[in-house]
Each structure stands twice: as structure tokens, then as C-alpha cells.
Amino acid sequence: MRPAAMLLAVCCCLSAVTGQWLETTILCDSLALPVQPWCLAYDSIHDVFYVGGKGLDGNVLAFDGQTNQPVRVIRTGHNVMELCLNPVAGKLYCMHPDVNEVTVVDGTSGEIVAVLSCGAGAAALCCNTRENKVYCANKTSNSVTVIDGGGDTVITTVQVFVNPRILAYSSLANKVYVGCNPDTYSLKKLYILDGVTNQVRANFSFDGGHGWCGLACNTAVNKSYYFYDDHGFTGRMVGVDGESDTIVVQLPIGYASFPARFNPASNKLYCGTCDGGSGRVEIIDAGSDSLIRSLRINAYNPRALCANPVDNKMYCADYGSVISVVDGAGDSVTAEIPVTSNNAWCFNRVRDRLYVAQGVKDTIVVVDGAGDSVLARFSTVGALPVDLVYSKLRNKVYCANEGIGTVTIIDGATNEPRAFLQVGRGSRALCYSRVADRVYCACYTADSVVAISGSGDSVTASLGTGLRPSAVACDSASGKVYVANYAAHSLTVADSALAGVLAITQVGSYPNALCHDPERRRMYCANSGSASVSVIDTRTDSVTATVPVGTLPSALCLGMSAAKLYCANKVGGTVSVIACDSLRVTRTLSVGTSPRALCYNPTDEKIYVANAGGGIAIINAQTDSVEARGIWSSVGFAALHHSDLNDRVYCVGSDNASGYVVVLDGASNSQVKLLYPGTTPVSLAWNPQQARMYVANCSSATISVIRDSMLGLEEQPGHRLARGLEPTLVRGVLRLAATAEATLINSSGQKVLCLRPGPNDVGHVPSGVYFICPMRASAGTQPSPAIKVVIQQ
Numbered sequence: 139m140r141p142a143a144m145l146l147a148v149c150c151c152l153s154a155v156t157g158q159w160l161e162t163t164i165l166c167d168s169l170a171l172p173v174q175p176w177c178l179a180y181d182s183i184h185d186v187f188y189v190g191g192k193g194l195d196g197n198v199l200a201f202d203g204q205t206n207q208p209v210r211v212i213r214t215g216h217n218v219m220e221l222c223l224n225p226v227a228g229k230l231y232c233m234h235p236d237v238n239e240v241t242v243v244d245g246t247s248g249e250i251v252a253v254l255s256c257g258a259g260a261a262a263l264c265c266n267t268r269e270n271k272v273y274c275a276n277k278t279s280n281s282v283t284v285i286d287g288g289g290d291t292v293i294t295t296v297q298v299f300v301n302p303r304i305l306a307y308s309s310l311a312n313k314v315y316v317g318c319n320p321d322t323y324s325l326k327k328l329y330i331l332d333g334v335t336n337q338v339r340a341n342f343s344f345d346g347g348h349g350w351c352g353l354a355c356n357t358a359v360n361k362s363y364y365f366y367d368d369h370g371f372t373g374r375m376v377g378v379d380g381e382s383d384t385i386v387v388q389l390p391i392g393y394a395s396f397p398a399r400f401n402p403a404s405n406k407l408y409c410g411t412c413d414g415g416s417g418r419v420e421i422i423d424a425g426s427d428s429l430i431r432s433l434r435i436n437a438y439n440p441r442a443l444c445a446n447p448v449d450n451k452m453y454c455a456d457y458g459s460v461i462s463v464v465d466g467a468g469d470s471v472t473a474e475i476p477v478t479s480n481n482a483w484c485f486n487r488v489r490d491r492l493y494v495a496q497g498v499k500d501t502i503v504v505v506d507g508a509g510d511s512v513l514a515r516f517s518t519v520g521a522l523p524v525d526l527v528y529s530k531l532r533n534k535v536y537c538a539n540e541g542i543g544t545v546t547i548i549d550g551a552t553n554e555p556r557a558f559l560q561v562g563r564g565s566r567a568l569c570y571s572r573v574a575d576r577v578y579c580a581c582y583t584a585d586s587v588v589a590i591s592g593s594g595d596s597v598t599a600s601l602g603t604g605l606r607p608s609a610v611a612c613d614s615a616s617g618k619v620y621v622a623n624y625a626a627h628s629l630t631v632a633d634s635a636l637a638g639v640l641a642i643t644q645v646g647s648y649p650n651a652l653c654h655d656p657e658r659r660r661m662y663c664a665n666s667g668s669a670s671v672s673v674i675d676t677r678t679d680s681v682t683a684t685v686p687v688g689t690l691p692s693a694l695c696l697g698m699s700a701a702k703l704y705c706a707n708k709v710g711g712t713v714s715v716i717a718c719d720s721l722r723v724t725r726t727l728s729v730g731t732s733p734r735a736l737c738y739n740p741t742d743e744k745i746y747v748a749n750a751g752g753g754i755a756i757i758n759a760q761t762d763s764v765e766a767r768g769i770w771s772s773v774g775f776a777a778l779h780h781s782d783l784n785d786r787v788y789c790v791g792s793d794n795a796s797g798y799v800v801v802l803d804g805a806s807n808s809q810v811k812l813l814y815p816g817t818t819p820v821s822l823a824w825n826p827q828q829a830r831m832y833v834a835n836c837s838s839a840t841i842s843v844i845r846d847s848m849l850g851l852e853e854q855p856g857h858r859l860a861r862g863l864e865p866t867l868v869r870g871v872l873r874l875a876a877t878a879e880a881t882l883i884n885s886s887g888q889k890v891l892c893l894r895p896g897p898n899d900v901g902h903v904p905s906g907v908y909f910i911c912p913m914r915a916s917a918g919t920q921p922s923p924a925i926k927v928v929i930q931q
Contacts, residue, residue: 158786158799158801158811158813158831158844158845158846159813159844159845160813160814160815160842160843160844160845161553161830161843161844161845162553162842162843163211163213163816163840163841163842163843164211164546164548164553164555164840164841164842164843174191174192175189175190175191175482175495175501175502176190176191176192176217176218176219176482176495177189177190177191177218177219177220177221177482177495178190178221178482178484178493178494178495178502179221179222179223179230179484180203180223180484180485180486180487180493181223181225181230181245182225182486182487182488183225183228183245184228184245184246185202185203185204185488185489186200186201186202186203186209186210186245187200187201187203187484187486187493188200188201188221188230189201189495189502190214190218190219190220190221190232191217191218191219191495192217192219197211197212197213197214197838197840198211198212198214198218198221198230198232198243199211199212200212200248201502203486203488203489203491204489206504206513206514207555207558210248211840212230212232212243212248212250213250214232214234214241214243214250215234216234216236216237216239217234217235217236218232218233218234218241219233219234219235219260220232220233220260220261220262220263221233221263222263222264222265222272223245223265224265224267224270224272224287225265225267226265226267226270226287227270227287227288228244228245228246229242229243229244229245229251229287229290230242230243230245231243231263231265231272231285233256233260233262233263233274234260235259235260235261238255238256238257238258238259238260238276239253239254239255239256239260240253240254240256240260240263240272240274240283240285241253241254242254242285242290244905244906247904247905247906249905249906249907250907251290251905251906251907251928252290252291252928254283254285254290254291254292255292256274256276256283256292257274257276257278257279257280257281257282257283257295258276258278258279259276259277259278259279260274260275260276260277260283261275261276261277261302261303261304262274262275262302262303262304262305263275263305264305264306264307264314265287265307266307266312266314266333267307267309268309268312268333269312269333269334270286270287270288271284271285271286271287271293271333272284272285272287273285273305273307273314273331275302275303275304275305275316276302277301277302277303280297280298280299280300280301280302280318281295281296281297281298281302282295282296282298282302282305282314282316282329282331283295284296284336290928293336294336296331296336296337296338298316298318298327298329298338298341299318299325299327299329299341300318300320301318301319301320302316302317302318302319302329303317303318303319303351304316304317304319304351304352304353305317305353306353306354306355306362307333307355308355308356308357308360308362308380309355309357310355310356310357310359310360310380311333311360311362311380311381312332312333312334313330313331313332313333313339313362313380313383314330314331314333315328315329315330315331315353315355315362315364315378316328316329316330316331317351317352317353317364317366319351319366325343325344325345326343326344326345326351326366327341327342327343327344328341328342328344328364328376328378329341330378330383339383340383342364342376342378342385344364344366344368344374344376345368351364351365351366351367352364352365352366352397352398352409353365353398354398354399354400354407354409355400356400356407356424357400357402358402358405358424359424359425360379360380360381361377361378361379361380361386361424362377362378362380363375363376363377363378363398363400363407364376364378365391365398365409367393372390372391372392372393373390373391373392373393373409373411374388374389374390374391375387375388375389375390375391375407375409375420375422376388377389377427386427387427389422389427389428389429391409391411391420391422391429391432392409392411392412392418392420392432393411393412397409397410397440397441397442397443398410398443399443399444399445399452400424400445401445401447401450401451401452401466402445402447403445403446403447403448403449403450403466404450404466404467405423405424405425406421406422406423406424406430406466407421407422407424408420408421408422408443408445408452408454408464409422409443410440410441410442410443410454411432411440412439412440416434417434417435417436417439417440417456418432418433418434418435418440419432419433419435419440419443419452419454419462419464420432420433421433421464421469430469431469433464433469433470433471435454435462435464435471436460436462436471436474439456440454440455440456441455441456442454442455442456442482444484444485444492445485446485446490446492446507447487448487448490448507448508449490449507449508450465450466450467451463451464451465451466451472451507452464452466453492453505455477455494460474460475460476460477461474461475461477461494461505462474463475463510472510473510475505475510475511475512476512477494477503477505477512482494482495485507490506490507490508491504491505491506491507491513492504492505492507493505501515502515503515521539521541521542521544521839522539522540522541522542522836522839523537523538523539523540523546523820523821523834523835523836523839523840523841524538524539524540524566524567524820524821524834524836525537525538525566525567525568525821525834526538526568526821526822526823526832526833526834526841527568527569527570527577527823528550528570528823528824528825528832529570529572529575529577529592530572530826530827531572531575531592532575532592532593533549533550533551533825533827533828534547534548534549534550534556534592535547535548535550535823535825535832535841536548536568536570536577536579536590537832537834537841538561538565538566538567538568538579539565539839540564540565540566540582541839543560543561543562543563543564543565543581543583543584544558544559544560544561544565545558545559545561545565545568545577545579545588545590546558546559546841547559547590547595548832548841550825550827550828550830551827551828553830553843556595557595557596559590559595559596559597560597561579561581561588561590561597561600562579562581562583562584562586562588562600563581563582563583563584564581564582564583564584565579565580565581565582565588566579566580566581566582566607566608567579567580567582567607567608567609567610568580568610569610569611569612569619570592570612571612571614571617571619571634572614573612573614573617573634574589574612574617574634574635575591575592575593576589576590576591576592576598576634577589577590577592578590578610578612578619578636579610580603580607580608580609580610580621580622581607582606582607582608582624583606585602585603585604585605585606585607586600586601586602586603586607587600587601587603587607587610587619587621587630587632587636588600588601588636589601589634589635589636598635598636599635599636599637600636601630601632601636601638601639603621603623603626603630604621604623604625604626604628604630604642605623605624605625605626606623606624606625606626607621607622607623607624607630608622608623608624608649608650609621609622609649609650609651609652610622610652611652611653611654611661612634612654613654613656613659613661613676614654614656615656615659615676616676616677617633617634618631618632618633618634618640618676618679619631619632619633619634619636620652620661620674620676622645622649622650622651622652622663623649624648624649624650625648627644627645627646627647627648627649627665627667628642628643628644628645628649629641629642629643629645629649629661629663629674629679630642631643631679640679641679643674643679643680643681644681645663645665645672645674645681646663646665646667646668646670646672646684647665647666647667647668648665648666648667648668649663649664649665649666649672650664650665650666650691650692651663651664651666651691651692651693651694652664652694653694653695653696653703654676654696655696655703655718657698658718659675659676659677660673660674660675660676660682661673661674661676662674662694662696662703664687664691664692664693664694664705665691666690666691666692666708669686669687669688669689669690669691669707670684670685670686670687670691671684671685671687671691671694671703671705671716672684673685673721683721685716685721685722685723686723687705687707687714687716687723688705688707688709688710688712688714688726689707689708689709689710690707690708690709691705691706691707691708691714692706692707692708692733692734693705693706693733693734693735693736694706694736695736695737695738695745696718696738697738697743697745697759698738698740699740699743699759700743700759700760701717701718701719702715702716702717702718702724702759702762703715703716703718704716704736704738704745704757706729706733706734706735706736706747707733708732708733708734708750709732711728711729711730711731711732711733711749711751712726712727712728712729712733713726713727713729713733713736713745713747713755713757714726715727715762724762725762727757727762727763727764728764729747729749729755729757729764729767730747730749730751730752730753730755730767730768730771731749731750731751731752731753732749732750732751732774733747733748733749733750733755734748734749734750734775734776735747735748735775735776735777735778736748736778737778737779737780737787738759738780739780739785739787739804740780740782741780741782741785741804741805742785742804742805743758743759743760744756744757744758744759744765744804745757745759746778746780746787746789746802747778748775748776748777748778748789748791749774749775750774750775750776751774752768752770752771752772752773752774752775753767753768753769753770753771753773753775754766754767754768754769754770754775754778754789754800754802755767755768755769756769756807765807766807769789769800769802769807769809770789770791770798770800772793773791773792773793773798773800774791774792774793775789775790775791776790776791776792776818776819776820776821777789777790777819777820777821777822778790778822779822779823779824779831780804781824781826781831781846782826783826783829783846784846785803785804785805786801786802786803786804786810786846787801787802787803787804788800788801788822788824788831788833788844789801789802790815790819790820790821790822790833791819792817792818792819796814796817797814797815797816797817797818797819797835797838798812798813798814798815798819799811799812799813799814799815799819799831799833799842799844800812801813813842813844815833815835815840815842815844816833816835816837816838816839816840816842817835817836817837817838818835818836818837818838819833819834819835819836819842820834820835820836821833821834822834828845829845829846830843830844830845830846831843831844831846832844868900868927868928868929870899870900870901871897871898871899871900871901872893872897872898872900872910872927872929873896873897873898874893874894874895874896874898874910879892879893879894879895879912880892880893880910880911880912881893881910881911882898882900882903882908882909882910882911883908883909883911884906884907884908884909890903890908891903893910900929903929904929905928905929906928906929907927907928908927908928908929909925909927910925910927
């Protein structure tokens with residue numbers, strides 16, 4: 139899904155009804171996406187490094203260069219196969235070969251400021267720092283797209299030879315070098331583009347073989363180098379003078395592969411070659427253009443080189459098991475760092491760190507440049523945020539990330555992550571105790587429950603439970619903690635400090651859901667294996683009754699006013715209604731396929747059912763009859779939550795393409811909003827202080843924050859912006875060519891400015907993407923569609 143759809147709350151008009159919009163996205167202490175990280179870029183201005191790759195959502199993730207903590211997620215919508223920093227404009231460029239586009243991101247705000255069309259088969263990016271331009275090589279359309287870094291527009295497209303794959307920019311010559319490398323044994327070509335005029339100044343032809351080619355620019359003298367293989371099992375280096383555009387040197391080197399880099403600290407060129415199955419690094423003196431040494435390394439096919447000018451080193455790796463560190467002074471391998479499957483590199487000069495993307499292993503590795511040791515590893519898959527809980531006392535949101543065994547703590551006022559806590563493998567379920575001011579997390583794989591201090595944001599205790607704890611709940615009267623042990627068929631009961639186990643209560647087989655009844659001092663436990671609900675007296679921690687229900691009970695919900703317990707039975711698609719006084723099933727309702735979650739609406743006396751097999755069902759809690767079923771039947775729903783702020787029910791689910799938040803009106807059962815969070819949303823938490831709903835997106839490992847307001851934005855479904863349209867660029871003055879007034883809103887859906895017909899001063903408005911929402915011309919008329927603009931200062 140593209141960013142325009144993700145930010146659909148801004149494609150709207152003003153309305154005097156309740157509004158909801160996607161406010162921001164928070165990372166869950168993991169890259170999570172992109173799966174197969176493919177490219178890296180370091181921004182020295184903001185001390186941030188970016189990661190892109192083949193993720194399902196096309197996310198680019200930003201990490202703090204000092205702490206290595208995730209700071210931002212940028213939704214580009216497609217695979218990101220190359221990243222390029224433009225330090226002059228302070229922007230990041232993201233290349234999408236699958237849709238022939240380049241996304242431009244503001245480095246300060248992280249906002250997308252433009253999406254530009256490039257040629258077919260985009261293959262490489264580079265930046266011209268003297269002229270503030272960015273170039274994109276397009277291997278299918280045999281061209282180079284030239285982008286204006288200031289105006290975020292395509293200046294021109296330059297036609298070159300077949301299959302341009304690599305680019306290099308020389309700041310001394312102010313020229314761009316384009317390496318054209320056909321896939322077959324045929325001619326190879328080197329093109330030289332003028333950095334000012336964008337014209338082809340020269341091109342050279344070489345009788346080449348099947349291998350790749352390489353480019354490197356000498357930043358000490360005005361010279362650039364092209365590496366290629368000929369028809370024999372040898373390679374060649376060609377040196378081109380940057381002033382005269384003539385070939386001044388040709389040097390035979392080892393056979394193909396040809397990643398090439400220049401190290402300004404040693405004034406040497408390095409080229410990776412593969413000679414008879416033996417990986418080598420050819421070391422060339424850039425002063426005399428002579429081969430110093432052909433250095434054998436522990437690599438079959440060296441495919442990547444990265445210079446460390448701070449410590450005078452060159453890093454070399456292939457698909458194998460190590461990174462070879464070559465000393466720039468001694469021309470020898472001084473260390474081997476155990477990092478495998480290396481796809482991309484970038485170097486942080488400010489922190490003296492090397493970042494390595496391990497595509498196959500879905501990991502980012504941070505290497506200390508001075509000590510040649512691994513400082514940190516980040517898994518790029520499997521964060522799996524699965525549960526959320528809110529603390530009203532502390533105004534914090536807690537997110538359990540099952541895949542990496544952590545809990546993310548988020549400030550409810552600022553949406554900033556406060557802490558990332560390691561709690562144990564399989565952190566699956568959360569509950570908050572106001573009495574103890576603690577959050578409890580059940581760790582399914584670690585067979586434990588962990589207590590987190592609400593004031594200190596730290597783990598205060600960990601207690602062993604039975605096998606596979608799958609649910610946790612608290613007794614508000616005593617402060618006791620109850621943990622359902624799925625594989626042990628029991629409940630572990632502990633005191634609020636988790637100082638010890640108070641009781642182990644045997645229940646039915648495979649307990650998987652808990653529900654607390656404070657009025658009757660009970661804990662209800664759904665037993666998925668024995669088709670029953672166990673009733674536990676929280677004063678004695680003993681089972682007082684067992685109620686037979688449907689097959690595979692999976693969720694429980696208490697209807698407080700009518701004193702009823704509702705149990706969702708996954709197999710058979712039913713909900714059992716249990717009278718709390720008699721503990722008997724009074725009715726069994728057919729609701730849909732695979733019901734997995736329930737929620738209660740006390741305002742309208744309704745029970746909502748999320749069906750994993752598709753659709754939402756609504757039960758009238760007064761008559762215990764089904765009012766509606768099959769709402770959004772094409773979407774498998776996972777979680778529900780009622781907001782008493784304006785009587786709205788949030789329903790999250792997904793299909794094969796997208797994640798959805800469907801907002802229903804509690805009184806009429808009608809849909810009032812449709813939003814698009816991350817991939818596979820599975821849990822919800824409501825923050826009443828800031829009127830925010832938090833959505834845990836399992837597959838994309840993000841938390842979407844939805845803002846709610848009594849006077850907000852109402853989406854016009856028929857008015858989505860076409861993805862291919864380029865935004866209107868505005869500087870200083872925005873002219874409104876209309877007879878009616880309009881409102882300028884930002885990408886979070888918040889009002890920024892009232893606009894009047896004619897010129898409007900927007901010189902004080904920060905740069906970014908905005909939307910013009912026209913007012914209704916008269917009562918009863920439909921508003922015009924929103925217009926997307928990009929404001930630049």
C-alpha cells in the first residue's frame with residue numbers, strides 16, 4: 139500500500155462529526171521490516187543511519203547513530219533497493235525498481251516530500267554535492283534520470299548505453315561516471331556526464347566479458363577509475379583524467395567481481411577480484427597508478443568493499459562467513475570479523491562505526507571501527523508486537539513484542555518510546571494493576587511472568603510459572619496475579635510483587651484466556667482443550683464451578699450490567715452466554731467463522747465479536763440476539779475496543795493485502811471511518827487522556843497511533859489521490875484559486891491554517907506534505923476533494 143493510502147486521513151474535508159486519523163507510527167525496538175535489509179545510508183548531519191530492503195510494507199527505518207535505537211519509520215510503500223543521502227538538501231532518496239520511482243524524504247522531519255518517476259529498472263543512485271542533484275541509473279530503459287535536489291523535480295533524462303548499473307560522482311571534476319554493463323559477453327561502456335549541463339561529455343567502449351564492472355573516484359587528485367573484465371580470465375583498470383576526459387592509464391588486474399573503493403587515508407585504490415576460486419583484493423597506488431599487492435583474503439567472491447578513513451582500513455566481504463579487515467598502511471589482513479551474508483555497507487565517520495546489512499539473516503550488524511569487534515546486532519524480523527495495555531495512572535502504553543522478548547514503554551502524552559525492556563522469550567500477554575502500579579508480562583517460551591514498575595520503567599521481578607503461560611490477569615481487590623499455563627493445564631497465582639507462588643490451581647486443558655469479575659470476586663478461565671470455562675474464587679484460589687461451552691473457547695468478556703459472561707468458541711463459530719448468578723449457559727449464538735475476540739459496549743449494551751475467519755458480529759446484550767453479522771466479511775479480525783469518548787468501536791484486522799482499522803458507531807452499527815495501520819494489526823489499547831488508540835501491528839513490528847477528536851476529519855472514500863500524481867510545490871505564498879474558503883491540514887490530519895481565495899502567506903509553515911480541504915459551498919452540498927501540496931521553505 140502506498141503512502142497516500144496510509145495517510146488517508148489527510149485526504150478529507152472538515153465535518154462536524156467525530157473524526158479519527160493516523161497520528162504517527164512507533165517502532166517496537168526492532169527493525170522488523172524490511173525483511174532482507176538490502177541497503178544502508180548514513181546521515182552525518184543528523185547522526186542517523188537508514189535501512190531499506192525487501193519488506194512487505196516498503197518501510198525505511200532510521201536509527202540513532204549513537205545509541206543504535208530506532209527513531210523513525212518511513213513508509214515508502216515498495217521495496218527499497220538503494221538509498222542515497224543528499225547532504226546539501228538534507229534529504230534521503232529511496233529507489234523503487236519495481237515501480238520505477240524514487241521517494242524523497244526530508245532528513246529532519248522524516249516526512250515524504252516527493253515521489254518522482256524515474257526510468258525502468260532503476261539500479262543505482264548517486265549525489266552531486268556541488269550542483270545539488272541526484273542521479274538514478276535505469277538499466278532497462280538505458281538512461282540516467284537527473285533530479286533537482288532543491289525543487290524535488292526531474293530535470294532531465296539522459297540516454298546512455300545498454301544496462302547502466304553503476305554510478306560515481308567526482309566532486310573535483312564535477313562529473314558523473316556511468317558504467318554500462320550488458321548481461322551478455324559484449325561491449326562495455328563508460329559514460330561521463332557534465333555535472334552542470336547534464337550533457338554527455340565523453341564515452342568509452344571496452345571489449346568486455348560477462349562479469350560486472352566497478353567505479354571509483356580519487357578524491358585527492360582529479361582522476362576516476364573504471365574496472366571491468368575482458369574475454370579472458372583477466373580484468374582491467376582504466377584511469378580517466380577528470381579535466382580532459384581522456385584515458386591516462388590501463389592496468390591489468392585479477393578476474394571479475396570488481397567492487398572498487400578509494401581510501402583517502404592511504405591514497406590507494408582497492409578492487410575485489412575472483413581469480414581461480416580464490417578471493418583477492420587488488421591494492422593500487424593512486425599516485426603512481428601501479429599495482430602494489432594482490433592480497434588473498436578469506437572470501438571466494440569478494441563482492442563488497444567499504445573504506446574506513448578514520449582508522450585507515452578497508453573492509454572486504456562476500457557471501458561467506460567473515461569480513462576481512464585490510465590495514466591501509468601495511469596492506470595486510472589484520473582481522474576477520476564473523477559477519478555472514480553481507481548485502482550492503484555504510485560507514486559512520488562521526489562514531490567510527492561500520493554498519494552491515496545481512497540480507498539472508500535479516501540482521502543489521504554494528505562494528506566498532508577501532509577495535510574491529512561487533513558492537514550490536516539488530517534482528518530485522520520477528521519483533522511481533524502482540525499485546526498492548528494502558529496505564530491511566532502513569533499515562534503510558536506498554537507493548538509486548540513476542541518475537542524478541544521485549545516490552546516497549548511509550549509515553550502517552552508525547553508518543554515517544556521511554557524504554558525497551560528485555561523480559562523473556564515469547565513475551566505474549568500483558569495486564570496492568572493499578573493497585574500495585576505494575577505491568578505484568580507472561581513470557582510464553584520462557585515459562586515465566588515478569589513485573590514492570592510503573593514509576594521506574596524497569597523489571598522488578600521475574601517468577602517461574604507452569605509450561606507456556608498464555609494469559610495474565612490481576613485481581614483488583616487483593617492485587618494478586620493470575621497466569622494461565624497453556625501446556626500445564628493450570629493457573630499460577632502470585633502476589634503483586636511476584637515474591638513467590640501463592641497457589642497452583644488445576645483447571646481444564648489448555649487454558650488460554652482469563653476474565654476478572656470484581657463484583658463476585660471471581661476469575662474466569664477459558665479452557666480451549668476441554669470446551670469449558672473454569673470459575674475460580676479469588677479469595678481461596680480454588681475452582682468453584684466448571685461451565686461447559688462450545689468447542690475451542692478462545693475469548694471471554696463480561697457484560698457488567700446484565701451480569702453475563704460471553705465466551706467465543708472458535709470451532710463452530712458461536713458465542714456462549716453464561717448467567718453469572720447461576721453459572722449456566724442461557725443461549726448459544728451463531729456469529730461467524732472462528733470468533734477470536736470480544737468487547738463490551740456499556741453505552742449501548744452490545745457485545746462485539748471479531749471473527750478471524752472474516753467479519754464482525756454485534757450482539758444485543760439485553761436480548762442476547764445477534765443484531766448484525768458479516769460486517770467487512772472479507773477481513774479477518776483480531777481485536778476490538780470500545781471508546782466511551784464518543785461511543786466508537788475500533789475493530790482491527792487484515793487480509794492478504796493490508797491491515798485495517800474499521801471504526802463503527804456504537805448506536806447505529808454503521809461504519810464511520812476506515813484507516814490503514816501497519817501489517818497484521820492484532821491488539822488495541824485506548825488512551826483516554828489524549829484520546830488516542832494504539833494499534834499493535836504484528837508483521838510490520840510497529841505501533842500505529844490513531845487520534846480521536848469530537849471535531850475532526852471525515853474521509854471521502856471517492857476522493858483518494860492517484861498514486862502516480864506528483865504533488866504541487868509551494869514556496870512562500872499559496873494561491874487559492876477558488877471562491878470558497880479552505881483549510882490547510884498536515885499529514886497527521888491536524889489543522890494548520892485557514893485559507894482564503896487568493897494569495898495566502900505560508901512562509902511560516904514548516905516544509906512538508908499538506909492538504910487543502912475546501913469548505914462546503916453551502917449546506918447540504920458535498921465538499922470538493924482535497925488537494926495535495928508540498929510546502930518548501
